[in-house]
Amino acid sequence: MAELPKRIKEEKRRKDEDLFKVVDSTIDSRTYFNLIQIARRLNIEQYLGAISSGKEARVYPARTYDGKYYAIKIYYTSTAQSKRAIKKYTIGDVRFEDIKVSNTRQLINTWAKKEFKNLTRLYEVGVRVPKPILVYENILVMEFIGEDGLRAPLLRELEDNEITQELYEDLIAQIKIMVGKAKLVHGDLSEYNVMVYNGQCYIIDVSQAIPLEHEEAEKLLRRDIENINNFFKSKGINIKPTDELLLELGFS
Numbered sequence: 001m002a003e004l005p006k007r008i009k010e011e012k013r014r015k016d017e018d019l020f021k022v023v024d025s026t027i028d029s030r031t032y033f034n035l036i037q038i039a040r041r042l043n044i045e046q047y048l049g050a051i052s053s054g055k056e057a058r059v060y061p062a063r064t065y066d067g068k069y070y071a072i073k074i075y076y077t078s079t080a081q082s083k084r085a086i087k088k089y090t091i092g093d094v095r096f097e098d099i100k101v102s103n104t105r106q107l108i109n110t111w112a113k114k115e116f117k118n119l120t121r122l123y124e125v126g127v128r129v130p131k132p133i134l135v136y137e138n139i140l141v142m143e144f145i146g147e148d149g150l151r152a153p154l155l156r157e158l159e160d161n162e163i164t165q166e167l168y169e170d171l172i173a174q175i176k177i178m179v180g181k182a183k184l185v186h187g188d189l190s191e192y193n194v195m196v197y198n199g200q201c202y203i204i205d206v207s208q209a210i211p212l213e214h215e216e217a218e219k220l221l222r223r224d225i226e227n228i229n230n231f232f233k234s235k236g237i238n239i240k241p242t243d244e245l246l247l248e249l250g251f252s
């Protein structure tokens, strides 16, 4: 391939640098390169500063040239704990049977891929989740929940007067579609993994969701519902007892 003239090379490098609003030292060079490719594909003008940095991933808003936003979740570490978790949640899940758990990089990518697959399955049956856009290695791109690059609040962050009976019913309805139609159990559901936008619940952070056949499904579903019930109960909302909900969902 012919060498690019020096001036054009310079220009291209400058553009790639402008892609990132802030320099984030946690982004390694391979991820950085992949982000540049993704930007080309999705018409992204700029990646903004991280919204959150959790134990295993960071989430960034990305703005397109048309002024739309995506949420970019980058998985960046693999702690011993997450390795155990991946084994626990992927073993017994036929969709991930041939995944090797030895290579760390591959392991991180598996986490991203798993979240993408779960999001897709949920989105397709009509659970309110961020629309999945693409997954590439350790990068997951999804619909941005919020306005103008400002994320919507988590359930946990709402004012007391915003926590209503309708919101509870809406969240329970989402759980029912999740279990009844997508046949998935979230596994880490709480007021920290629900966003509220325009008075509606969006379920997020579904990388660890497991199919109903999984041996831990009932136990995890019970815990998920209990978390949600405890939260709403503490805010004075009328809740349906966990056992009753489990029964309605086909667990006795």
Ligand code: ADP
Pocket: 051, 052, 053, 054, 055, 056, 057, 058, 059, 071, 073, 130, 142, 143, 144, 145, 146, 151, 152, 154, 192, 193, 204, 205, 206
């Ligand atoms: P973690 O594993 O770090 O908990 P989450 O998927 O829960 O990862 O995302 C972390 C945070 O990023 C969330 O609490 C929320 O504030 C923000 N976030 C996640 N997904 C989106 C999205 N689609 N749109 C806007 N903000 C998001």
Ligand code: MN
Pocket: 054, 192, 193, 205
């Ligand atoms: Mn989370």
